[in-house]
Structures are given as C-alpha cells and as structure tokens.
Amino acid sequence: SAYFSPSGRYFVDTYSTIADAPKTVVRSSDGDLTAKVVEADASALYEAGWAPPERFVAKSADGKYDTYGVILKPTNFDPALSYPVIEQIYAGPQVSFAPQGFTDSLGSRAAYMQALAELGFVIVIQDGRGTPRRSRDFHMAMADEEDSFALIDHVEGVKAAAATRPYMDIDRVGITGLSFGGYASMRAILLFPDFYKAAVSIAGPQDYRTMISSISVERFFGAAPPRGSEGDVYARIDNIHLADRLEGKLLLIAGEIDQNVPFNQTVAICDALIKANKDFDLVLVPGAAHSVGYHPYAMRRVGDFFVRNLQHREPPEPFVP
Incomplete structure (x- = not known):
C-alpha cells in the first residue's frame, strides 16, 4: 500500500x-x-514451525494467460505420501482471492484452510479468468459461456500444480467456498463432476435473479431481464437448472439470519436437488449470519465431510477448529 x-x-x-x-x-x-x-519480525512464527504458502503458476485453459495460486500443506507433510486436494474458491468478478501478501498468508481464511490441511490435505487457492486486476479481456473472457466464471481454469490450475507435485492426488479433489465461493463450489461440482468429487457450498447464492442484491454480478452482466427473455444471462448462470448433474458428494451450509445471501437461496437448490432425486447433506446454523462458515460447528462439519469423502475414513475425535 x-x-x-x-x-x-x-x-x-x-x-x-x-x-x-x-x-x-x-x-x-x-x-x-x-x-x-x-x-515486522516474523522469526518467532517461523521458529514455531509455520511455513508460508507455496506459490505456483499455471496457464488458463485457453493457453493465453498465466494464472496464479498458492498451495498449503500440513505441518507434518511427507512428500512420499499421496494427499487428497481441497480447493478453496471464490472466483467472483469483484475480487482477486489468492493470497498475495504476508497478512493474507496468516489471516482467518488462510488459518481456516491450514486447519483443514492439518487433517491430511493439500489446499489450493487460485485465481482464474473472470477475476479483476488484470486486463479487461482477462476479466470478461468467458462471460458469454455456460462456465461464465472460468471454473475450467481452476480445474487446469490444480492439474498444473499436481504435474510437478506427485504427492497431490487429483483423483481425490474437493472444493469449498463461502458466499460467491459457495456459488462457485456448487457450480464447479455440477459442471466438472469427473474432477471434483466432493463440494461444500457455504452461504452460496444459487439463483442471482432472486437475490435481494445482485451487485457482484450486475456489474458483470447488467440488471436481470424479465424471466424468459431471449439471451437471459441470469437463467444461464443460476445453479438451479444444473441440479440434475450432481454426481459427487455435496454439503450445503447456511446461516438462519444471513442478510447477504438469504436462506431462500439454499432452499431453492435443495428443492431442485430433491426434484432431481440427488442425495446431499444440509447444515443450517440457527442464529448464524453470512459468516456462518467460521462458526465452530460448521468448520468441524466441513473437516469431517472431506475426511469421510476424500480420505474415506472416520474423522479424528474430537476435531476442534
């Protein structure tokens, strides 16, 4: 700054x-x-065993752009072992997400992911096309596609990172995110079911047309047109109409009093999944707002979910986030 x-x-x-x-x-x-x-003196932090995230560079799926991300590993990391991978995603058009500065490596988001890593996972956080602070072409690259937020870049990014890191098991990849990341994690497992085997969607918008405020996508696509209009972008980007594509394991987490992404968004995707006869898990935290992903109970359920569905074992007892 x-x-x-x-x-x-x-x-x-x-x-x-x-x-x-x-x-x-x-x-x-x-x-x-x-x-x-x-x-700042970070010597005590390093002496305590902390290691910074590992930076990696990949290529966007079209081969035109470098994309950037970081990897977090457990403190008892053994390169001879094979680790399932969890991607923490945001992918919104309004912010870049991958850590870039020192405080990004230590903040609540990184600490949350490090806690998951300690359960025996490699964590990936990255930015693909559709995110800001690059060129306009980079920002708008896939706006007219079904994959409007270039989630394919996230698939390719994990694959690129794993290509030189044989300890990353890309046959066991999960994804999670909060808010727009909840939308993106849900959409990723629907669009790329062969790659993402498990997803946790936390406080995620599922149909932006019915949101109280859709400013994060309105600046990208404009205001929502009347339902059924020709070329209706909002019909294309909602997750509701993709519910029948679910193949992997899914956990939905929502807060009862979320003012940002109201609970009706979670109800809508639940309704679509039930109509498509798809199995999923749901956690509703009473009294929780949009920060529900940082509620201790929700955090434990996220860890337990990935341990069961990517490591195929019972989680440790107790796991205190």
Missing part, C-alpha cells in the same frame, strides 16, 4: 510477499528510499 503526503513529494510504502513479513519505508515520489520506518 502507498500513502502520499499532501504535497505529493513523498509516500509511505508498506510491502510484503506471502513469505516475507511487511516492511514500511518512506520514499520520494521518484521512488528513492528516504527512511526506513519499521520491519
């Missing part, structure tokens, strides 16, 4: 990487170093 002085002659520059702790310096507007302010 950079904060300029009122005159514009100087700025405070704070920078880090996923492995290097933040440093804050003052620079002149031409970039010359003026003063060192502070440097």
Whole structure:
C-alpha cells in the first residue's frame, strides 16, 4: 500500500510477499528510499514451525494467460505420501482471492484452510479468468459461456500444480467456498463432476435473479431481464437448472439470519436437488449470519465431510477448529 503526503513529494510504502513479513519505508515520489520506518519480525512464527504458502503458476485453459495460486500443506507433510486436494474458491468478478501478501498468508481464511490441511490435505487457492486486476479481456473472457466464471481454469490450475507435485492426488479433489465461493463450489461440482468429487457450498447464492442484491454480478452482466427473455444471462448462470448433474458428494451450509445471501437461496437448490432425486447433506446454523462458515460447528462439519469423502475414513475425535 502507498500513502502520499499532501504535497505529493513523498509516500509511505508498506510491502510484503506471502513469505516475507511487511516492511514500511518512506520514499520520494521518484521512488528513492528516504527512511526506513519499521520491519515486522516474523522469526518467532517461523521458529514455531509455520511455513508460508507455496506459490505456483499455471496457464488458463485457453493457453493465453498465466494464472496464479498458492498451495498449503500440513505441518507434518511427507512428500512420499499421496494427499487428497481441497480447493478453496471464490472466483467472483469483484475480487482477486489468492493470497498475495504476508497478512493474507496468516489471516482467518488462510488459518481456516491450514486447519483443514492439518487433517491430511493439500489446499489450493487460485485465481482464474473472470477475476479483476488484470486486463479487461482477462476479466470478461468467458462471460458469454455456460462456465461464465472460468471454473475450467481452476480445474487446469490444480492439474498444473499436481504435474510437478506427485504427492497431490487429483483423483481425490474437493472444493469449498463461502458466499460467491459457495456459488462457485456448487457450480464447479455440477459442471466438472469427473474432477471434483466432493463440494461444500457455504452461504452460496444459487439463483442471482432472486437475490435481494445482485451487485457482484450486475456489474458483470447488467440488471436481470424479465424471466424468459431471449439471451437471459441470469437463467444461464443460476445453479438451479444444473441440479440434475450432481454426481459427487455435496454439503450445503447456511446461516438462519444471513442478510447477504438469504436462506431462500439454499432452499431453492435443495428443492431442485430433491426434484432431481440427488442425495446431499444440509447444515443450517440457527442464529448464524453470512459468516456462518467460521462458526465452530460448521468448520468441524466441513473437516469431517472431506475426511469421510476424500480420505474415506472416520474423522479424528474430537476435531476442534
């Protein structure tokens, strides 16, 4: 981050990487170093056994772009073993998701995924086409496709990472996400059932037409047209009409008082799955809002679900997230 002085002659520059702790310096507007302010000391963190995420680079499915992601491994990692893979996804058009700075590697999201890794998984977090902070062509690459948010890039990203990491078992891949990530994890297992064997969709929109606020996709596709209109994008991007494609294991998690993604979104996909005669699990947390994915009970259920369905064993007792 950079904060300029009122005159514009100087700025405070704070920078880090996923492995290097933040440093804050003052620079002149031409970039010359003026003063060192502070440097975070992460030595105790490393001495305690923490390891930063491992960065990887892949190619988008069309071969045109580099895509970026990170891998998290359990602290007792053994490269001679074979680990099932869990992807944590967001994939929304409004934010990039893969950790880029040091605090991203330590925040609640990374800590949550590290807890899953400790159960014996390799975790992948990545950004594909459709995410911002790149070119417009990158951002809008697949907007007119059934796979509007380029989830195919996530499939190819996991495969690319595993190509040089034989400990990643891509025959046992799961996916999970919260909010737009709940939408994306649901859509991923419906569009790519041969790749994703298990999914946890947490507080996920399933039909953006019926959302109170659809701003995350309205900026991408415009406002929803009347139902049944020719070329209706919102009919194409909802997960409801894909429910009959479910083949893998699915867990839906929702909060009772979620104001961002109301419970009716989960009810709608449940109704579609039941009509398609598909098996799934549902957890509704009373009193929980949109942050339901960080509720201790929900976190335990996520871990238990992936242990049972990707490792094919009973989870440890007790698992305290």
